[in-house]
Amino acid sequence: MSRIWSFQALDTLFFRDGTPFNMNEPVAMLKSVFPPSMMTLQGAIRTAMAYYRLGWTPNNSIPWPKELGDAGESELKDWGKPDHLGDLRLFGPYLMWKGERLYPSPRILYRKRKEDENWVYARFTLGKVVEASDLGSGIRFPLAENAIDKGEALEVWLTSAGMEAVLSGDVPSPEHMFNPSDGWKLEHRVGIKRSDLTRTAVEGHLYSIALTRPRPELEVIVRVEGLDESWHPMGTQIVPLGGEGRFAKVTVTEELTPELPRMPEVATTKEGIIRFTVSLLTPGTYIDMDQAVRNGPPEVKEICLSAQCISASLGKANQIGGRNMVKNWPRDLFPVLPAGGTWFFEGKIEDLPKLNLLHGALTGELKSYGFGQVVIGTWQE
DSSP: OOOEEEEEESOOHHHEEEEEOOOOOOSSSSEEOOOOOOHHHHHHHHHHHHHHHHHTTTTSSSSOOOOGGOOOOGGGTTTOOOOTTTTOEEEEEEEEEETTTEOOTTTTEEEOOOTTOOOEEEOOOEEBBBSSSSTSSSSSSSEEESOOOOOOOOOOEEEEHHHHHHTTTTOOOGEEEEEEHHHHHHHEEEEEOTTTTOOOOEEEEEEEEEEEEEEETEEEEEEEEESOOSSOOOOOOOHHHHHHOOEEEEEEEEESOOOOOOOOEEEOOSSSEEEEEEEESBBBOSSSSHHHHHHOOOHOOOOSSSEEEEEEEEOOOEEEEEEEETEEEOOEEEEEETTTTTTEEEEGGGGGGHHHHHTTTOOOOOOOGTBEEEEEEEEEO
């Protein structure tokens, strides 16, 4: 039985990316990222479970429960690696705004301004085959509707209706789009270094960060599976979340039916060719990132043998890691393709029924953490 863990900020929150931020490094300001990665949320969830069920804390003598996997207590060389999660299975994170679930928009939408200064929204189309590029030959790049369009890729969140419109090959209406600026803001702060001996500020040691202040109506949710209800806290709990000693309110509720946008009818040509898209709902990480960028998640080819990647719109890869709370040690950074990244595929009609197996599936590495969840859409020439 699934449970939904819903996190709501009590104040500002701070979540780091892979940017170095050590003393004497030339970083003017470190900005918090939002929403947090699953590497941060899994730590909050597992710690809360261990405390609620057994009274475990990092400093007492109660052993870490094997049902929750490793506790970062392996050999030194493995301190920076992601833990095994035991029986736990996580999905997300997703956003929820005023009780409605939101999904990252596939990177196949862009916007441009008209003469009256209003925004117009449109979909990228695929250009002609390019015989020579830094990605090789036979590449088709996503393009605006015509050469004179000067638009920007749309980075918004969508309601279920908005996501279903995109997956069906349409453009969602603005009321189904949620702009990040409406849900959270950055607040700049200046911090000091404090002496452990005198408990006073050390002269000349300052740092600047930008924290995230989410709106009260905004929630970060994670679907949690694999353990019975006795592991899940009852009611509302207050848990530490992220850096800078910040806290969030977490509420656990039952989820009877996992929610996903509906898969559309996939376009089929007279020649028996199907055209479908594969879009990341959550960041994806793969053993061979170069091949994943060029050819899509390997699971697509494993399930749909005829699938051929035609093009992709993925965005810039990020680096995430997290922190080992037991050892107080930073975890190794690893690359991820951001949520919303989309691949365009063609295949044979006999593989059409198999696409249902991919809709909502987890791909790549760290599946137990929820990385690489994809949804299937359609596209046309």
